[in-house]
Amino acid sequence: MGSSNTGGGSKDESTMEGGGGAKADPSASDSPAADPFSDGEKVLAYHGPRIYEAKVQKAELRKTEWRYFVHYLGWSKNWDEWVGTDRLMKFTPENVRKQQELAKNQNADKIPKSGRSTQNKPKGSNDAKADKDDLKNHVSKGKKRKAQFGNEEKDAKSAEKLVILQFPLTLKKQLVDDWEFVTQLGKLVKLPRSPNVDDILKKYLDYRTKKDGMIAESVGEILKGLRCYFDKALPAMLLYKKERQQYQEAIRDNISPSTIYGAEHLLRLFVKLPELLAYVNMEEEALAKLQLKLVDFLKFLQKNQSSFFLSAYDASKGVVDDTDTK
Incomplete structure (x- = not known):
């Protein structure tokens, strides 16, 4: 790369x-x-x-x-x-x-x-x-x-061909805290989240538009792709076992997960993106540009970490085991 x-x-x-x-x-x-x-x-x-x-x-x-x-x-x-x-x-x-x-x-x-x-x-x-x-x-x-x-x-x-994403240290800690809240303390993110994933993507588009002085079509397409990846990947690979019942209760009538979940689960998607994108047929130059934009998005999450992420989760019900797998 x-x-x-x-x-x-x-x-x-x-x-x-x-x-x-x-x-x-x-x-x-x-x-x-x-x-x-x-x-x-x-x-x-x-x-x-x-x-x-x-x-x-x-x-x-x-x-x-x-x-x-x-x-x-x-x-x-x-x-x-x-x-x-x-x-x-x-x-x-x-x-x-x-x-x-x-x-x-x-x-x-x-x-x-x-x-x-x-x-x-x-x-x-x-x-x-x-x-x-x-x-x-x-x-x-x-x-x-x-x-x-x-x-x-x-x-x-x-x-x-693989995209490499370097996570800011504070976001790595966020991931560790997220894991600990759910799997060790038996707590879940309270749904629906505000801002939700759609809100965050819109805020990023506004941020880039204001900074660049124009609406970049490529940025808009990437954000649409992220939303699509998130909605498909959430039930398949982004949830811990203890969160699955909550998902079944929250996502009904074809509701998009991106309108219910927030930054905590969106950050998990970025961990999985390199392996997901490895199967996408893209030229090396296009992947390099995509990597730069994804890293910029991570920096945007870090910049707004205090307002996008929860500092504490709610107690969940029916937690009986101390370990968790996906």
Whole structure:
């Protein structure tokens, strides 16, 4: 796809569980910490809720923080990016086992015993805690298309067709809180929501029109597509088990879910969009433009997070189990 993620995280995220030793906080001292990774070193890299094999292409000391330009093994160079030490781990047997465990927990493609891994595309992430929590929620569920083992050319071609969406850290936390409210605390979003999905899409169109000084036809078409995807995907893959009865009660007489549900469930759709769009026949240039617009929409959600999202959910009825699957 050719877009680069910023990578890196906050000071509190500088130590990764299972990583190659504790990473020193570069701001804690006037002198920079020693470079923990070297040029050409094979490493394991966090990218969303998954871990990927990567190679350090070059390292730079920026002010007091080490940054690394990495290439994800088996993927097109379009995925190469700069990351911080909080995204990297030493390539050790212990960390490889951690990588395999994460993949297994997410119903992802299995890592072969030898040779190149058949991992899915990287997903942007800055928050190690959110990554681990994401394993429990719907973010990490749903199967992706498999890459062909040992066929780097096909791997690269598949990767280039996939849209990558990097979620702002506050929206990642929103997803984790959403999962916890429903599956752990037995609470549901009170319906109907205001603003609902239709309202939010309209607000975004008004926002872009005012900012661009014109109505962009392409933006309107994308928003219509998002509404269609949302209405179809909600009952199929966006609901937790404990929410299904509520859906049956709320959606009757051909009512569109986009008129009943709000930002909480719309954000879940954006987690699923990369795998849904992977099956759409689009040129790479068109996918690149679509990615930019979807990322812009996520930034719009983040900007209006306090008014679009609920800070607390209502107690639900009949909750008897502590676990939830979709």
